[in-house]
Amino acid sequence: MSRITAPDRVQRILAVIPWIVQNPGTPLTEIAERFGLRKEDLRKDLELVFYGVGLYPFTPDVLVEVSFDNDCVTVNLAEYFHRPVRLTHEEALTLLAGGRAVLGRDGSDPEGVLRSAVQKLSAVLGEGEVSAVEVALGPADPGILQVLQQAAEANSVLALSYFSYGRDQATDREVDPYSVLSRDGHWYLLAYCHLMDAERLFRVDRVQKAQLTGDSFEPPDSISQVEATLSGTSRSVELIGPESISWVADAYPYDVFEQNPDGTVRLVLPVTATPWLERLLLRLDPSTVATDGLSGESLNRVRSAAAQRILNRYLPT
Amino acid sequence: MARVERLLNLVAALIDTTTPLTAEQIRIRVPGYPNAESGQSDAAFHRAFERDKESLREVGIPIETVEVHHFEQPRAAYTIIRDSYELPDLGLELDELAALHLAATMIQAEGLDPDDLEEGLRKLGGLASTAAASAAPVGAVPMPPQLLTLFACTLERRVASFEYEGAPRQVQPYRLEYRRGHWYMTGFDLDREAQRSFRLDRLTGQVDSGAADSYAVPDVIEGVLLRQWEIGTGEITLARVLVDSEIAPAVLAEDPDLRVAETRPDGSLVLELDVRNPGGLRSFMMNFLDRAEILSPEEFRQDLETWLSSFVSTQAESPA
Numbered sequence: 281m282s283r284i285t286a287p288d289r290v291q292r293i294l295a296v297i298p299w300i301v302q303n304p305g306t307p308l309t310e311i312a313e314r315f316g317l318r319k320e321d322l323r324k325d326l327e328l329v330f331y332g333v334g335l336y337p338f339t340p341d342v343l344v345e346v347s348f349d350n351d352c353v354t355v356n357l358a359e360y361f362h363r364p365v366r367l368t369h370e371e372a373l374t375l376l377a378g379g380r381a382v383l384g385r386d387g388s389d390p391e392g393v394l395r396s397a398v399q400k401l402s403a404v405l406g407e408g409e410v411s412a413v414e415v416a417l418g419p420a421d422p423g424i425l426q427v428l429q430q431a432a433e434a435n436s437v438l439a440l441s442y443f444s445y446g447r448d449q450a451t452d453r454e455v456d457p458y459s460v461l462s463r464d465g466h467w468y469l470l471a472y473c474h475l476m477d478a479e480r481l482f483r484v485d486r487v488q489k490a491q492l493t494g495d496s497f498e499p500p501d502s503i504s505q506v507e508a509t510l511s512g513t514s515r516s517v518e519l520i521g522p523e524s525i526s527w528v529a530d531a532y533p534y535d536v537f538e539q540n541p542d543g544t545v546r547l548v549l550p551v552t553a554t555p556w557l558e559r560l561l562l563r564l565d566p567s568t569v570a571t572d573g574l575s576g577e578s579l580n581r582v583r584s585a586a587a588q589r590i591l592n593r594y595l596p597t
Numbered sequence: 598m599a600r601v602e603r604l605l606n607l608v609a610a611l612i613d614t615t616t617p618l619t620a621e622q623i624r625i626r627v628p629g630y631p632n633a634e635s636g637q638s639d640a641a642f643h644r645a646f647e648r649d650k651e652s653l654r655e656v657g658i659p660i661e662t663v664e665v666h667h668f669e670q671p672r673a674a675y676t677i678i679r680d681s682y683e684l685p686d687l688g689l690e691l692d693e694l695a696a697l698h699l700a701a702t703m704i705q706a707e708g709l710d711p712d713d714l715e716e717g718l719r720k721l722g723g724l725a726s727t728a729a730a731s732a733a734p735v736g737a738v739p740m741p742p743q744l745l746t747l748f749a750c751t752l753e754r755r756v757a758s759f760e761y762e763g764a765p766r767q768v769q770p771y772r773l774e775y776r777r778g779h780w781y782m783t784g785f786d787l788d789r790e791a792q793r794s795f796r797l798d799r800l801t802g803q804v805d806s807g808a809a810d811s812y813a814v815p816d817v818i819e820g821v822l823l824r825q826w827e828i829g830t831g832e833i834t835l836a837r838v839l840v841d842s843e844i845a846p847a848v849l850a851e852d853p854d855l856r857v858a859e860t861r862p863d864g865s866l867v868l869e870l871d872v873r874n875p876g877g878l879r880s881f882m883m884n885f886l887d888r889a890e891i892l893s894p895e896e897f898r899q900d901l902e903t904w905l906s907s908f909v910s911t912q913a914e915s916p917a
Contacts, residue, residue: 287604288656290608290652290656292716293601294658295719296719314725315723329605332605332606333602333605333606334606334609335606335609336625360613361608362683363685364683365683366659366682367657369748369752370713371717371720372748373706373740374709374740375697378697378700378702378703378706378714379701381736382699382735393692394696397696398697400687400688403687404687406752407752410815412751412752413772413774414772416775416776419850420850449843461736462737463737463778464777464778465775465779466778485847485850486850488847488850555886558886559883559884562905563880584908587905589886589887590886591905592887594890
């Protein structure tokens with residue numbers, strides 16, 4: 281018997297028994313497979329129910345009757361255990377959120393099977409007209425997402441045209457796609473980038489084109505996923521400004537976030553690229569003092585130059 | 598595994614009974630409890646019974662406690678009400694069960710026990726998808742504890758009380774949405790007498806829930822507003838924004854529902870935005886630096902020029 285606590289085993293038995301009651305004569309092997317159980321465990325569960333469960337005063341008419349006929353199981357019992365227990369909130373949330381998340385992807389349910397399953401689940405949970413839970417995994421072109429997923433599965437090298445907001449330009453590169461995943465509301469491609477000679481995370485909504493090159497690659501044994509995001513940044517910026525700039529701490533990873541007694545806040549955060557820094561500085565209150573984290577130099581000039589560049593578009597020509 | 602049998606018999610007895618049973622009645626009807634004949638104390642029985650009740654409630658079995666008055670003194674008695682215990686038949690076809698299994702496997706519910714998925718599926722009729730065993734997760738969605746309480750409130754229409762941005766709130770939750778990496782709850786804020794959205798990671802402390810079925814959910818609910826220029830109570834002003842061709846695909850990929858009024862021959866786009874919050878528009882424009890421009894109205898152009906000029910003049914004052 282696999283190690284399992286008594287309440288968990290009770291939960292399992294109460295979920296499986298009603299199905300067996302309603303589907304008499306099903307082979308034990310088939311039941312075990314359907315419920316993801318080992319056959320020996322299932323048999324022990326049934327024996328336990330057979331020998332030990334009933335109603336006071338435990339006369340034969342209130343005992344559970346389990347019969348094995350050529351390994352086919354039939355269970356007869358009184359009125360109890362005819363239906364499984366209602367879903368717990370954890371179970372309902374896992375199923376509903378999973379279903380809604382997948383439905384939110386274009387082309388994920390061509391036959392409408394999942395949609396009707398989620399509707400049935402929703403009806404039983406008493407959701408009503410307005411769905412209680414909606415999950416958006418992130419914006420992504422379904423065509424590109426599909427190409428990336430297929431390439432990752434088949435170990436096919438891809439040619440990408442990728443727009444980097446950090447550098448503000450699209451570049452062409454070849455990558456070995458490892459996996460496609462949604463994190464924090466965005467889709468990412470984890471891949472080995474031939475241009476950078478390193479593993480990188482690519483935002484799928486910034487992949488403008490993806491094509492198979494026809495080459496394939498050897499997938500590595502292990503993938504160092506976490507470090508892939510912010511590697512290669514040694515620059516940092518220190519910001520001191522009014523309380524209104526605190527939103528920065530919510531929006532970006534930071535190294536330091538302090539609230540000073542005089543009501544100002546101090547933040548130190550890594551800088552990924554100059555355009556990123558410019559657009560951050562231009563969104564902060566003009567009284568904010570920004571300095572380079574390493575040299576301690578004022579970044580006023582960077583900020584001013586960026587502002588002037590934009591202003592040039594607005595000047596009469 | 599005598600305790601498994603005892604627990605199962607306890608559940609059967611509480612479902613079967615037409616009147617709630619007191620602890621003493623349960624001790625007689627359910628075998629396996631410490632009893633007087635074998636010299637075990639009442640205290641040992643009560644400890645075992647309390648533990649059993651708690652264990653069963655933890656796995657989702659709704660044991661009700663009621664007070665009965667047919668003794669000299671009122672006593673607690675227990676029952677399981679069939680309607681709150683039994684899961685109605687969803688009528689799922691096997692392929693629907695498989696689709697649900699596969700979908701829920703592909704999404705990692707971070708913070709929930711993976712066993713919850715299997716347990717839920719068993720109640721619905723089994724683990725029907727063979728593809729699920731080898732399916733790679735395509736997405737991870739965090740499921741913080743507050744979400745679970747708010748989910749229960751939303752389904753059961755219970756008022757949720759919590760602290761948000763330093764102030765206590767009482768809200769009738771309508772919907773939970775996961776957007777751009779954050780959970781939001783939209784509902785009717787009873788103190789402010791208006792519909793509001795709350796970001797779950799800004800809730801502090803625990804969420805308390807009120808009585809069930811205490812309000813009705815409207816038929817139509819506006820979603821969470823994520824576009825910064827749309828958040829606000831001001832009148833709508835239509836703004837036209839030019840986006841250069843180099844960044845146009847990236848802008849549309851990020852928000853595919855943006856209204857494109859015009860695509861110019863060079864590939865640049867004119868977007869139409871409904872602006873309630875000019876500060877939000879300015880912040881949005883800064884994403885594009887000098888690759889985008891507000892075309893109209895003039896007052897928004899002016900506002901942006903004033904904002905940018907304040908940075909330029911700051912530099913003029915500092916020593917070069």
